[in-house]
Structure formats: C-alpha cells, structure tokens
Amino acid sequence: MYPSSIVTLDIGGTTINAGRYYNGVIEENIVRSFATDKNEAEILAFIIFCIDSVKSESTKAIAVGVPCILDVEQGIVFDAINIPAWQHYPLKAVLTEHYQCDIYINNDVNCFVAGEHEFGPAKQFNDVIGICLGTGFGSGFVLNNQLYSGHNCSAGEVGGISYLNGTIDDYCSGKFFKDHYQISGADLAKLAEQGDEKALMAFEQFGSHLAQAFSKILFVLDPQVIVIGGSVSKSYDLFIEALWRELADFPYKKVTKSLRIVKSELENAALLGAAHLYLESKR
Numbered sequence: 086m087y088p089s090s091i092v093t094l095d096i097g098g099t100t101i102n103a104g105r106y107y108n109g110v111i112e113e114n115i116v117r118s119f120a121t122d123k124n125e126a127e128i129l130a131f132i133i134f135c136i137d138s139v140k141s142e143s144t145k146a147i148a149v150g151v152p153c154i155l156d157v158e159q160g161i162v163f164d165a166i167n168i169p170a171w172q173h174y175p176l177k178a179v180l181t182e183h184y185q186c187d188i189y190i191n192n193d194v195n196c197f198v199a200g201e202h203e204f205g206p207a208k209q210f211n212d213v214i215g216i217c218l219g220t221g222f223g224s225g226f227v228l229n230n231q232l233y234s235g236h237n238c239s240a241g242e243v244g245g246i247s248y249l250n251g252t253i254d255d256y257c258s259g260k261f262f263k264d265h266y267q268i269s270g271a272d273l274a275k276l277a278e279q280g281d282e283k284a285l286m287a288f289e290q291f292g293s294h295l296a297q298a299f300s301k302i303l304f305v306l307d308p309q310v311i312v313i314g315g316s317v318s319k320s321y322d323l324f325i326e327a328l329w330r331e332l333a334d335f336p337y338k339k340v341t342k343s344l345r346i347v348k349s350e351l352e353n354a355a356l357l358g359a360a361h362l363y364l365e366s367k368r
Contacts, residue, residue, distance in 0.1 A: 089107070090105050090106060090107040090112075091105070091106040091144065091147065092104070092105055092106075092139055092144050092146075092147045093105070093111070093148045093150075093356040093357075093360050094147070094150065095193055095196065095355035095359070096132070096152060097220060098121060098152055098219060098221060099118065099119060099219070099220055100117060100118055100119050101135050102114060102116045103116075103139045104353055106356065109204075111356050111357060113139055114356060115135070115138055117135060121168045121169075124170050125170045125171075128170055129179060132180075133183060136180075145186055145187065146186055146187035146188070147186065147187070147188050148188075148196075148359035148360050149180075149188070149189070150192065150195070150197070150355050150356075150358070150359045151190060151191075151193055152165060152166075152168070152192075152193050153168070154192065154237055154238050155238050157190065157191055157234070157238055159178075160175065160177020160188060160189075160190040161173065161178075162190070167220055167221070177190050187367075191234075191359065191362050192223075192241070193355055194215055194217045194224055195225045195232055195234055195238070195358070196354075196356075196362060197217055197355040197358055198213060198214070198215025198224075198226065198227055198312070199361055199362050200353075200354035200355055200356070200358025200361065201213065201312045201354050202358075203358065203361045204354070204358075204361070205350070205351040205354060206347070206350070207227075207312055210308075210309040211229055212227065212307065212308045212309045212310075213227040213308060213310055213312065214311045215311075216299075216311060218258055218315040218318055219258060219316045220259060221254045222244035223241065223242075223244060223315075224241040224242075224243050224302065226240060226241055232362070243302060244258065246301060248298070253294075253298045253301075256294040256298075257291070257294050257298045258317065259316060261291055261294065262287060266283075266287055270320060271316070271319070271320075274288070274319065274323060277320070277323050278323075288324045288327070291317075291327075292324030292325065292331065293328070293331045295324060296327070296330075296331030296332045299311065300332065300335055303340055303344070309344070309345065310345040310346070310347060311344065311346045314355075321348040325348075329346075
C-alpha cells in the first residue's frame with residue numbers, strides 16, 4: 086500500500102520548498118528562505134519546521150531532494166557546496182529517528198527531471214535532460230526512460246566543470262549576474278524588460294555561456310529534449326535566442342536540429358519528482 090500522503094521537500098541553495106503530495110498532485114506547498122550557513126542542529130530544526138508546516142495525519146512518508154551528491158540507499162549527503170555543515174551528514178537516519186516513518190532522499194535536480202518526465206510534457210520523450218538554473222547550474226538525466234544518477238549520485242554535476250576563469254556554475258547560474266553586474270538576475274530582468282541595453286546584453290552573454298555548458302552535455306549525451314527550470318528560467322525569453330545562436334556552431338548539426346529546449350511549465354516539478362521516486366523505490 087502506498088502512503089496516503091507524502092511530505093516532499095526541495096532543498097535549494099537559498100530556499101526550501103515544502104509540499105504535501107496526494108493522489109498525483111501537490112495539494113499544498115510553502116516556500117521559505119533558507120539560511121544555508123547555519124550549523125547542523127540549526128539546519129535540522131529548520132527542516133523539521135518546514136516538514137511540520139505541511140505534514141498531516143495522513144502523511145506516511147517524507148521524500149527530500151538535496152543539492153549535493155549522496156548515498157541514496159543510506160541517505161547520507163556529501164560535500165554540499167552551498168550547505169557547509171553537510172559534508173558527511175546522515176540526513177535519512179536523523180529524519181527517520183525523529184519521524185519514525187519512511188524517508189527517501191535523492192538529488193534535487195534528479196527529482197526535478199523525474200517530475201518533468203513523469204508529470205510534464207517531457208513524458209512523451211525517452212531521453213530527457215533537466216537543467217536547474219539557480220544558485221548554481223544543476224542537471225539531471227533520464228535516459229531510455231530511466232533516471233541515471235551514476236555510482237555516487239553525482240551524474241549531472243556539470244556546474245563544477247572548469248570554464249573560462251572559473252566553473253560553469255560561475256557563468257551559467259544566478260552567480261553570473263551578481264559577480265559580473267553586482268545585481269540579482271531577477272532585478273536585471275526587470276531592467277531588460279524595460280529595454281535597458283546593458284541588462285539586455287547581460288542576458289545575451291548569459292545565453293552564450295549557457296550554450297557552452299549545453300554543448301558539453303551534448304557531446305556526452307544525445308537527448309531529445311532539455312527542460313530548463315530554476316529561478317533564472319523565469320528570464321528564459323531574454324536568453325534563449327542567444328543560446329540557440331551559439332549552439333549553431335555545434336559540430337554535429339543533426340543533434341541540434343532534432344533537439345528541443347523548453348522552459349519548465351510544471352509547477353513544483355521537484356516535489357512531484359521526489360514523491361514519484363519514493364513510490365518507485367517501494368515497488
């Protein structure tokens with residue numbers, strides 16, 4: 086028997102989205118700012134607070150997406166770049182002890198791409214790449230209709246690849262706007278929408294950098310569709326043309342000609358995906 090409801094968490098670099106999954110939908114969710122520089126005890130207390138805010142009497146399991154690599158079976162998270170306290174943290178064991186129920190942990194972008202593939206338009210495709218553009222650049226892979234995580238759940242950590250004077254994270258996430266323009270991507274997007282030339286150029290540059298990151302993925306994998314989510318995806322229309330112009334230089338024209346790149350339109354994809362992956366693990 087599946088649980089009546091599942092609490093699902095999408096833990097990001099700046100926010101936690103907590104929701105309650107029931108019968109194929111997220112019936113309630115709350116997004117809260119997340120202070121990632123706290124110690125283990127403070128972070129745990131906040132996560133418990135987020136869970137309790139949506140948990141109900143019917144809740145029989147908790148599924149969590151985390152922004153780092155992990156041992157999925159043991160639920161131990163490792164080397165969380167944006168959460169310094171989580172370098173070797175037994176999150177599953179800690180939550181199991183507190184709640185005495187089933188706990189499932191996976192990478193946040195794995196949850197996102199699983200949600201897109203199971204509940205979104207990407208369901209019609211066999212090979213799907215999910216990209217989350219937020220605090221960093223994250224990617225998740227569904228290949229031949231199966232989530233591919235790698236041996237250490239680190240498949241998709243493309244953001245750490247060296248690029249120009251830093252890494253892909255530095256040029257293909259919200260960091261780019263803060264580091265190069267000293268303004269958030271959201272505020273810069275408002276200026277761009279008002280016709281500000283400097284802001285428009287910033288998103289042109291961002292699209293060009295993003296194409297370089299996508300090219301690295303295309304050289305390794307050959308997806309049918311790339312779905313872009315995360316906070317920066319709200320500015321999709323400001324960078325997508327520049328991205329496609331840069332991809333025109335990709336050497337294998339058949340790959341880019343058949344490729345689709347779309348913005349995520351699925352609300353709470355990562356929450357849906359976390360619940361789906363948990364249910365799959367129980368079959």
